[in-house]
Amino acid sequence: MNDEELEATLRRYRLVDPPADLGDSAIAAAEARTRSYGHGWGAAAAAAVLALWFAAHAASWEPQGDPARDAEVAFVADILGGGEDALRYAELAVPRREPDVDLATRVEEPW
Amino acid sequence: MRDVLSADVLVGPLPEWSGAALTNHTLAELYDEYGQRLYRYAVLLLANRAAAEDAVQEAFVQLARAMQKRPDVVVSFGYVATIVRNECYTALRKRRRRAEDPEPLIERESPNATEEERMILDAALRALPAEQREVVYLKVFEGLTFQEIADRFGISINTAGSRYRYAADALRRALSPTRSRL
Numbered sequence: 280m281n282d283e284e285l286e287a288t289l290r291r292y293r294l295v296d297p298p299a300d301l302g303d304s305a306i307a308a309a310e311a312r313t314r315s316y317g318h319g320w321g322a323a324a325a326a327a328v329l330a331l332w333f334a335a336h337a338a339s340w341e342p343q344g345d346p347a348r349d350a351e352v353a354f355v356a357d358i359l360g361g362g363e364d365a366l367r368y369a370e371l372a373v374p375r376r377e378p379d380v381d382l383a384t385r386v387e388e389p390w
Numbered sequence: 391m392r393d394v395l396s397a398d399v400l401v402g403p404l405p406e407w408s409g410a411a412l413t414n415h416t417l418a419e420l421y422d423e424y425g426q427r428l429y430r431y432a433v434l435l436l437a438n439r440a441a442a443e444d445a446v447q448e449a450f451v452q453l454a455r456a457m458q459k460r461p462d463v464v465v466s467f468g469y470v471a472t473i474v475r476n477e478c479y480t481a482l483r484k485r486r487r488r489a490e491d492p493e494p495l496i497e498r499e500s501p502n503a504t505e506e507e508r509m510i511l512d513a514a515l516r517a518l519p520a521e522q523r524e525v526v527y528l529k530v531f532e533g534l535t536f537q538e539i540a541d542r543f544g545i546s547i548n549t550a551g552s553r554y555r556y557a558a559d560a561l562r563r564a565l566s567p568t569r570s571r572l
């Protein structure tokens with residue numbers, strides 16, 4: 280039997296049809312899981328926005344000047360004898376104070 | 391028996407096979423247009439009707455997600471068939487064991503077909519590796535050439551041809567005792 284004869288033999292048959300309810304069940308599953316997928320992305324997006332907000336504001340605390348601490352650092356550096364090394368030690372020794380954050384107020388701030 | 395392909399054959403959306411691409415479609419319209427062919431493709435690839443149903447269902451979930459992300463996506467048969475194909479190979483790779491499917495994969499189409507020959511072909515097709523069954527499907531039931539099969543799946547034309555030759559030899563061997571009796 281050559282290839283043409285074999286193919287002719289195979290074409291005397293056809294692959295079975297899908298069950299009648301497959302379309303309905305596939306579409307129902309797609310719609311249901313797309314909805315839940317969308318909600319999942321919504322939650323993930325909200326979490327990402329929140330994380331970004333915290334990251335942005337945590338970063339914004341850092342560079343803001345703290346005149347009281349600067350004075351303390353200068354005072355400690357002076358006690359240590361002054362100079363760059365003393366200033367570095369003083370920077371390490373004087374703790375940074377985290378600003379009081381009113382969360383509700385911060386949320387209102389523009390990005 | 392080798393029935394699992396490596397992941398490198400899982401390719402992205404394919405160019406169209408036959409059938410027009412659809413735009414502004416609903417899932418129901420897509421199923422009406424492509425559902426039967428997709429199921430038949432999955433049935434022969436997986437040699438299991440329940441697994442084929444799962445693959446088509448999961449493909450429509452993925453299709454719905456793709457359409458949700460990009461409502462303007464142009465969906466062709468090749469696009470959806472690729473999703474079905476990936477689902478099928480994922481199922482094969484996970485080696486989900488299922489009970490032997492007693493339901494036939496093929497049915498008689500022409501008056502010349504016999505139940506005995508159908509049963510022999512059904513069993514012989516099940517015994518082939520998945521990638522050989524796939525080439526048989528594409529060549530015989532979709533009418534693709536070896537070159538088209540090679541292009542679509544990123545394999546050489548020789549690989550496509552040899553998969554078909556191995557499958558054809560096995561099917562011929564299975565049929566030869568029947569033929570000698572006919």
